[in-house]
Amino acid sequence: MKNQEVNNIKLGAFVLSGLILMIVAFFMIGKNNNIFGNDFKLKVRFSNLNGLTEGNNVLFSGLQAGTVKEIQLINDSTIEVIMQINSKVKTFINKNSVASVGTEGLMGNKVINISPVKGISKKVVEGDVLKAKNIANMDEIIEKLSQTNNNVASISEVLKGTVMRIDSSAILKLINDETIGINLKASLQNIYKATNNANIMTVGLNKIIDDIRKGKGSAGVLLTDTIMASKLKDAAIQIKSAGTNANLMALEMNTIVKKINYDLNKGNGPVNTLLKDSLMAKNIKQTVDNLQRGTDGFNQNMEALKHNFFFRGYFRGLERQKKKEQAKLLEAAQKN
Numbered sequence: 001m002k003n004q005e006v007n008n009i010k011l012g013a014f015v016l017s018g019l020i021l022m023i024v025a026f027f028m029i030g031k032n033n034n035i036f037g038n039d040f041k042l043k044v045r046f047s048n049l050n051g052l053t054e055g056n057n058v059l060f061s062g063l064q065a066g067t068v069k070e071i072q073l074i075n076d077s078t079i080e081v082i083m084q085i086n087s088k089v090k091t092f093i094n095k096n097s098v099a100s101v102g103t104e105g106l107m108g109n110k111v112i113n114i115s116p117v118k119g120i121s122k123k124v125v126e127g128d129v130l131k132a133k134n135i136a137n138m139d140e141i142i143e144k145l146s147q148t149n150n151n152v153a154s155i156s157e158v159l160k161g162t163v164m165r166i167d168s169s170a171i172l173k174l175i176n177d178e179t180i181g182i183n184l185k186a187s188l189q190n191i192y193k194a195t196n197n198a199n200i201m202t203v204g205l206n207k208i209i210d211d212i213r214k215g216k217g218s219a220g221v222l223l224t225d226t227i228m229a230s231k232l233k234d235a236a237i238q239i240k241s242a243g244t245n246a247n248l249m250a251l252e253m254n255t256i257v258k259k260i261n262y263d264l265n266k267g268n269g270p271v272n273t274l275l276k277d278s279l280m281a282k283n284i285k286q287t288v289d290n291l292q293r294g295t296d297g298f299n300q301n302m303e304a305l306k307h308n309f310f311f312r313g314y315f316r317g318l319e320r321q322k323k324k325e326q327a328k329l330l331e332a333a334q335k336n
Contacts, residue, residue: 040090041069042083043129044099044112049079052101052110058083059102060114065089068112083112094121100133240318250295257288 046052049071058066066085074080085093096117104111114130124130 039066039084040087040126042085042093042124043080043127044083044132045074045078045080045129046101046132047077047079047134048101049081050101050110052081052112056110056112057104058085058112058114060085060089060093061116062113063089065093065114081112091123092116093124095124095128095130096121097124097130098133099130246295250291253288253291 052068052071054068054071056068057064058068064086066083066089068081069084070082072080072082083099093114094116096119097114098117099112099114102111102113103109115133
Protein backbone atom coordinates (compact mmCIF):
# COMPACT_ATOMS: atom_id res chain seq x y z
CA MET A 1 0.00 0.00 0.00
CA LYS A 2 2.79 2.34 0.86
CA ASN A 3 4.61 1.53 -2.39
CA GLN A 4 1.47 2.42 -4.34
CA GLU A 5 1.33 5.85 -2.68
CA VAL A 6 5.00 6.49 -3.39
CA ASN A 7 4.54 5.60 -7.03
CA ASN A 8 1.55 7.92 -7.28
CA ILE A 9 3.56 10.76 -5.77
CA LYS A 10 6.40 10.16 -8.21
CA LEU A 11 3.97 10.01 -11.13
CA GLY A 12 2.30 13.23 -10.03
CA ALA A 13 5.67 14.99 -9.66
CA PHE A 14 6.69 13.79 -13.12
CA VAL A 15 3.47 14.96 -14.72
CA LEU A 16 3.70 18.32 -12.90
CA SER A 17 7.29 18.88 -14.02
CA GLY A 18 6.29 17.97 -17.58
CA LEU A 19 3.46 20.46 -17.50
CA ILE A 20 5.80 23.16 -16.19
CA LEU A 21 8.31 22.45 -18.94
CA MET A 22 5.53 22.50 -21.55
CA ILE A 23 4.24 25.84 -20.26
CA VAL A 24 7.75 27.31 -20.32
CA ALA A 25 8.27 25.97 -23.84
CA PHE A 26 4.98 27.44 -25.03
CA PHE A 27 5.92 30.76 -23.44
CA MET A 28 9.30 30.77 -25.11
CA ILE A 29 7.76 29.83 -28.44
CA GLY A 30 5.18 32.59 -28.03
CA LYS A 31 7.99 35.07 -27.44
CA ASN A 32 9.88 33.68 -30.48
CA ASN A 33 12.85 32.85 -28.27
CA ASN A 34 15.40 30.27 -29.28
CA ILE A 35 15.20 27.60 -26.62
CA PHE A 36 18.24 25.55 -27.60
CA GLY A 37 20.44 28.17 -29.36
CA ASN A 38 22.75 30.95 -28.22
CA ASP A 39 21.19 34.34 -29.05
CA PHE A 40 22.77 37.79 -28.76
CA LYS A 41 21.30 41.28 -28.53
CA LEU A 42 21.49 44.25 -30.87
CA LYS A 43 20.02 47.70 -30.37
CA VAL A 44 18.56 50.35 -32.62
CA ARG A 45 17.00 53.72 -31.86
CA PHE A 46 14.01 55.19 -33.70
CA SER A 47 12.04 58.40 -33.43
CA ASN A 48 8.77 56.61 -34.33
CA LEU A 49 8.02 52.88 -34.15
CA ASN A 50 4.81 53.11 -36.24
CA GLY A 51 3.08 50.41 -34.15
CA LEU A 52 6.06 48.08 -33.56
CA THR A 53 5.63 45.98 -30.39
CA GLU A 54 7.62 43.45 -28.42
CA GLY A 55 7.62 40.00 -29.99
CA ASN A 56 7.55 41.27 -33.58
CA ASN A 57 9.93 39.64 -36.00
CA VAL A 58 13.35 40.89 -37.02
CA LEU A 59 14.38 40.21 -40.64
CA PHE A 60 17.85 40.31 -42.17
CA SER A 61 17.73 40.71 -45.96
CA GLY A 62 14.19 39.31 -45.86
CA LEU A 63 15.11 36.24 -43.76
CA GLN A 64 13.94 35.53 -40.21
CA ALA A 65 16.78 36.63 -37.92
CA GLY A 66 15.20 37.14 -34.47
CA THR A 67 12.53 38.98 -32.51
CA VAL A 68 11.97 42.30 -30.74
CA LYS A 69 13.00 41.59 -27.15
CA GLU A 70 12.33 44.91 -25.43
CA ILE A 71 11.26 48.47 -26.16
CA GLN A 72 12.48 51.34 -23.98
CA LEU A 73 11.54 55.03 -24.14
CA ILE A 74 14.77 57.04 -23.85
CA ASN A 75 13.26 60.54 -24.17
CA ASP A 76 10.44 62.33 -25.93
CA SER A 77 12.06 61.83 -29.38
CA THR A 78 14.08 58.61 -29.02
CA ILE A 79 12.86 55.01 -28.56
CA GLU A 80 15.37 52.20 -28.10
CA VAL A 81 14.53 48.74 -29.41
CA ILE A 82 16.48 45.72 -28.15
CA MET A 83 16.53 42.86 -30.67
CA GLN A 84 17.30 39.24 -29.88
CA ILE A 85 19.18 37.90 -32.91
CA ASN A 86 19.89 34.29 -33.81
CA SER A 87 23.61 33.57 -33.42
CA LYS A 88 23.64 31.84 -36.82
CA VAL A 89 22.96 35.22 -38.46
CA LYS A 90 25.55 37.08 -36.41
CA THR A 91 28.44 36.36 -38.79
CA PHE A 92 26.57 38.07 -41.66
CA ILE A 93 25.64 41.35 -39.94
CA ASN A 94 28.17 44.21 -40.18
CA LYS A 95 28.40 47.27 -37.99
CA ASN A 96 27.41 49.56 -40.89
CA SER A 97 24.08 47.77 -41.44
CA VAL A 98 20.91 49.86 -41.11
CA ALA A 99 17.60 48.95 -39.48
CA SER A 100 14.13 50.23 -40.43
CA VAL A 101 10.53 49.58 -39.38
CA GLY A 102 8.43 47.86 -42.05
CA THR A 103 5.42 45.59 -42.44
CA GLU A 104 4.94 41.96 -43.37
CA GLY A 105 3.23 42.40 -46.71
CA LEU A 106 0.92 45.35 -47.36
CA MET A 107 -1.18 45.28 -44.17
CA GLY A 108 0.70 42.72 -42.02
CA ASN A 109 2.43 42.98 -38.64
CA LYS A 110 5.25 45.42 -38.07
CA VAL A 111 8.79 44.08 -38.40
CA ILE A 112 12.33 45.39 -38.20
CA ASN A 113 14.28 45.02 -41.44
CA ILE A 114 18.08 44.89 -41.14
CA SER A 115 19.70 45.73 -44.48
CA PRO A 116 23.40 45.31 -45.28
CA VAL A 117 25.35 48.28 -46.67
CA LYS A 118 28.12 48.01 -49.24
CA GLY A 119 31.61 48.66 -47.95
CA ILE A 120 34.15 47.14 -45.63
CA SER A 121 33.05 46.97 -41.98
CA LYS A 122 33.56 44.85 -38.88
CA LYS A 123 31.08 42.27 -37.64
CA VAL A 124 28.63 43.20 -34.89
CA VAL A 125 29.17 42.22 -31.28
CA GLU A 126 26.86 41.91 -28.30
CA GLY A 127 25.06 45.19 -27.55
CA ASP A 128 26.00 47.11 -30.73
CA VAL A 129 23.65 49.91 -31.78
CA LEU A 130 22.74 49.85 -35.48
CA LYS A 131 21.96 52.92 -37.53
CA ALA A 132 18.25 53.62 -37.98
CA LYS A 133 16.59 54.43 -41.28
CA ASN A 134 13.26 56.21 -40.97
CA ILE A 135 10.71 55.13 -43.58
CA ALA A 136 7.39 56.84 -44.16
CA ASN A 137 4.51 54.82 -42.76
CA MET A 138 1.21 54.13 -44.45
CA ASP A 139 -0.55 57.02 -42.70
CA GLU A 140 2.04 59.50 -43.96
CA ILE A 141 1.82 58.03 -47.45
CA ILE A 142 -1.98 58.28 -47.43
CA GLU A 143 -1.76 61.86 -46.16
CA LYS A 144 0.67 62.81 -48.92
CA LEU A 145 -1.54 61.10 -51.49
CA SER A 146 -4.48 63.07 -50.16
CA GLN A 147 -2.53 66.31 -50.49
CA THR A 148 -1.45 65.32 -53.98
CA ASN A 149 -5.06 64.55 -54.88
CA ASN A 150 -6.14 67.98 -53.62
CA ASN A 151 -3.35 69.64 -55.60
CA VAL A 152 -4.34 67.74 -58.74
CA ALA A 153 -7.96 68.79 -58.25
CA SER A 154 -6.92 72.45 -57.88
CA ILE A 155 -4.71 72.23 -60.96
CA SER A 156 -7.50 70.58 -62.97
CA GLU A 157 -9.89 73.39 -62.01
CA VAL A 158 -7.35 76.01 -63.12
CA LEU A 159 -6.71 74.11 -66.37
CA LYS A 160 -10.43 73.83 -66.96
CA GLY A 161 -10.88 77.59 -66.58
CA THR A 162 -7.87 78.23 -68.82
CA VAL A 163 -9.18 75.88 -71.53
CA MET A 164 -12.60 77.53 -71.38
CA ARG A 165 -11.03 80.97 -71.80
CA ILE A 166 -8.84 79.78 -74.68
CA ASP A 167 -11.84 78.13 -76.36
CA SER A 168 -13.68 81.47 -76.41
CA SER A 169 -10.63 83.65 -77.14
CA ALA A 170 -9.56 85.25 -80.39
CA ILE A 171 -6.27 83.34 -80.29
CA LEU A 172 -8.03 80.02 -80.95
CA LYS A 173 -9.96 81.59 -83.82
CA LEU A 174 -6.69 82.89 -85.18
CA ILE A 175 -5.15 79.41 -84.95
CA ASN A 176 -8.16 77.80 -86.66
CA ASP A 177 -8.09 80.30 -89.53
CA GLU A 178 -6.64 78.42 -92.53
CA THR A 179 -5.80 81.56 -94.50
CA ILE A 180 -3.54 82.81 -91.73
CA GLY A 181 -1.69 79.50 -91.78
CA ILE A 182 -1.20 79.78 -95.56
CA ASN A 183 0.02 83.38 -95.27
CA LEU A 184 2.33 82.47 -92.41
CA LYS A 185 3.78 79.61 -94.44
CA ALA A 186 4.34 81.97 -97.38
CA SER A 187 6.02 84.49 -95.07
CA LEU A 188 8.31 81.82 -93.70
CA GLN A 189 9.23 80.78 -97.23
CA ASN A 190 10.05 84.40 -98.09
CA ILE A 191 12.14 84.71 -94.95
CA TYR A 192 13.93 81.49 -95.93
CA LYS A 193 14.66 82.87 -99.41
CA ALA A 194 15.85 86.18 -97.97
CA THR A 195 18.13 84.30 -95.58
CA ASN A 196 19.59 82.29 -98.46
CA ASN A 197 20.16 85.49 -100.47
CA ALA A 198 21.84 87.08 -97.48
CA ASN A 199 24.08 84.04 -97.12
CA ILE A 200 24.97 84.22 -100.82
CA MET A 201 25.76 87.94 -100.48
CA THR A 202 27.87 87.24 -97.42
CA VAL A 203 29.84 84.59 -99.31
CA GLY A 204 30.35 87.03 -102.20
CA LEU A 205 31.53 89.81 -99.88
CA ASN A 206 33.92 87.42 -98.14
CA LYS A 207 35.32 86.43 -101.52
CA ILE A 208 35.77 90.09 -102.53
CA ILE A 209 37.50 90.86 -99.24
CA ASP A 210 39.71 87.80 -99.64
CA ASP A 211 40.63 88.87 -103.19
CA ILE A 212 41.45 92.39 -101.96
CA ARG A 213 43.68 90.94 -99.24
CA LYS A 214 45.44 88.81 -101.86
CA GLY A 215 45.88 91.83 -104.15
CA LYS A 216 43.48 90.66 -106.84
CA GLY A 217 41.46 93.18 -108.88
CA SER A 218 41.85 96.95 -109.15
CA ALA A 219 40.85 97.59 -105.54
CA GLY A 220 43.27 94.93 -104.31
CA VAL A 221 46.07 96.42 -106.40
CA LEU A 222 45.36 99.91 -105.07
CA LEU A 223 45.25 98.75 -101.46
CA THR A 224 48.12 96.25 -101.46
CA ASP A 225 50.56 97.34 -104.20
CA THR A 226 53.30 99.45 -102.58
CA ILE A 227 54.50 100.73 -105.97
CA MET A 228 51.01 102.00 -106.78
CA ALA A 229 50.84 103.67 -103.37
CA SER A 230 54.19 105.37 -104.04
CA LYS A 231 52.97 106.58 -107.45
CA LEU A 232 49.79 107.95 -105.91
CA LYS A 233 51.85 109.79 -103.33
CA ASP A 234 54.06 111.29 -106.07
CA ALA A 235 50.95 112.30 -107.99
CA ALA A 236 49.54 114.02 -104.93
CA ILE A 237 52.83 115.90 -104.45
CA GLN A 238 52.76 117.01 -108.07
CA ILE A 239 49.15 118.13 -107.75
CA LYS A 240 50.08 120.13 -104.68
CA SER A 241 52.98 121.70 -106.53
CA ALA A 242 50.70 122.56 -109.45
CA GLY A 243 48.25 124.16 -107.04
CA THR A 244 51.03 126.23 -105.50
CA ASN A 245 52.19 127.37 -108.94
CA ALA A 246 48.64 128.22 -109.89
CA ASN A 247 48.30 130.36 -106.78
CA LEU A 248 51.57 132.15 -107.63
CA MET A 249 50.35 132.70 -111.17
CA ALA A 250 47.11 134.13 -109.85
CA LEU A 251 49.03 136.54 -107.60
CA GLU A 252 51.23 137.62 -110.49
CA MET A 253 48.16 138.09 -112.67
CA ASN A 254 46.58 140.22 -109.99
CA THR A 255 49.72 142.35 -109.84
CA ILE A 256 49.76 142.70 -113.60
CA VAL A 257 46.09 143.61 -113.66
CA LYS A 258 46.59 146.26 -110.99
CA LYS A 259 49.51 147.70 -112.94
CA ILE A 260 47.54 147.67 -116.14
CA ASN A 261 44.64 149.31 -114.39
CA TYR A 262 46.96 152.02 -113.08
CA ASP A 263 48.45 152.56 -116.55
CA LEU A 264 44.97 152.65 -118.00
CA ASN A 265 43.72 155.31 -115.66
CA LYS A 266 46.81 157.42 -115.01
CA GLY A 267 49.61 156.20 -117.20
CA ASN A 268 50.78 157.26 -120.68
CA GLY A 269 52.25 155.51 -123.65
CA PRO A 270 51.23 152.67 -125.88
CA VAL A 271 49.90 150.56 -122.97
CA ASN A 272 47.46 153.31 -122.06
CA THR A 273 46.48 153.68 -125.69
CA LEU A 274 46.12 149.93 -126.05
CA LEU A 275 43.98 149.63 -122.99
CA LYS A 276 41.85 152.62 -123.88
CA ASP A 277 40.59 150.66 -126.83
CA SER A 278 37.15 149.36 -125.71
CA LEU A 279 37.39 146.19 -127.80
CA MET A 280 40.84 145.40 -126.48
CA ALA A 281 39.67 146.12 -122.96
CA LYS A 282 36.75 143.78 -123.39
CA ASN A 283 39.02 140.99 -124.63
CA ILE A 284 41.45 141.49 -121.79
CA LYS A 285 38.60 141.48 -119.26
CA GLN A 286 37.24 138.26 -120.72
CA THR A 287 40.72 136.73 -120.55
CA VAL A 288 41.06 137.72 -116.89
CA ASP A 289 37.63 136.26 -116.12
CA ASN A 290 38.63 133.02 -117.80
CA LEU A 291 41.80 132.89 -115.76
CA GLN A 292 39.84 133.52 -112.57
CA ARG A 293 37.33 130.78 -113.36
CA GLY A 294 40.19 128.44 -114.20
CA THR A 295 41.81 129.22 -110.86
CA ASP A 296 38.51 128.66 -108.99
CA GLY A 297 37.95 125.35 -110.77
CA PHE A 298 41.46 124.25 -109.97
CA ASN A 299 40.93 125.11 -106.29
CA GLN A 300 37.69 123.09 -106.31
CA ASN A 301 39.53 120.16 -107.83
CA MET A 302 42.16 120.41 -105.14
CA GLU A 303 39.46 120.52 -102.45
CA ALA A 304 37.82 117.42 -103.96
CA LEU A 305 41.16 115.64 -103.95
CA LYS A 306 41.53 116.41 -100.24
CA HIS A 307 38.31 114.51 -99.54
CA ASN A 308 39.12 111.63 -101.92
CA PHE A 309 39.55 108.17 -100.32
CA PHE A 310 43.03 107.69 -101.79
CA PHE A 311 44.44 111.20 -101.07
CA ARG A 312 42.64 111.99 -97.80
CA GLY A 313 45.42 110.56 -95.63
CA TYR A 314 48.11 112.43 -97.54
CA PHE A 315 46.43 115.84 -97.23
CA ARG A 316 45.68 115.24 -93.57
CA GLY A 317 49.38 114.53 -93.07
CA LEU A 318 50.26 117.79 -94.85
CA GLU A 319 47.82 119.70 -92.64
CA ARG A 320 49.35 118.18 -89.51
CA GLN A 321 52.86 119.06 -90.81
CA LYS A 322 51.71 122.62 -91.56
CA LYS A 323 50.25 122.98 -88.06
CA LYS A 324 53.51 121.71 -86.56
CA GLU A 325 55.52 124.27 -88.60
CA GLN A 326 53.17 127.07 -87.56
CA ALA A 327 53.48 125.98 -83.94
CA LYS A 328 57.30 126.06 -84.24
CA LEU A 329 57.18 129.54 -85.78
CA LEU A 330 54.83 130.77 -83.06
CA GLU A 331 57.07 129.28 -80.39
CA ALA A 332 60.14 130.92 -81.94
CA ALA A 333 58.33 134.25 -82.13
CA GLN A 334 57.33 133.98 -78.46
CA LYS A 335 60.97 133.26 -77.47
CA ASN A 336 62.19 136.32 -79.39
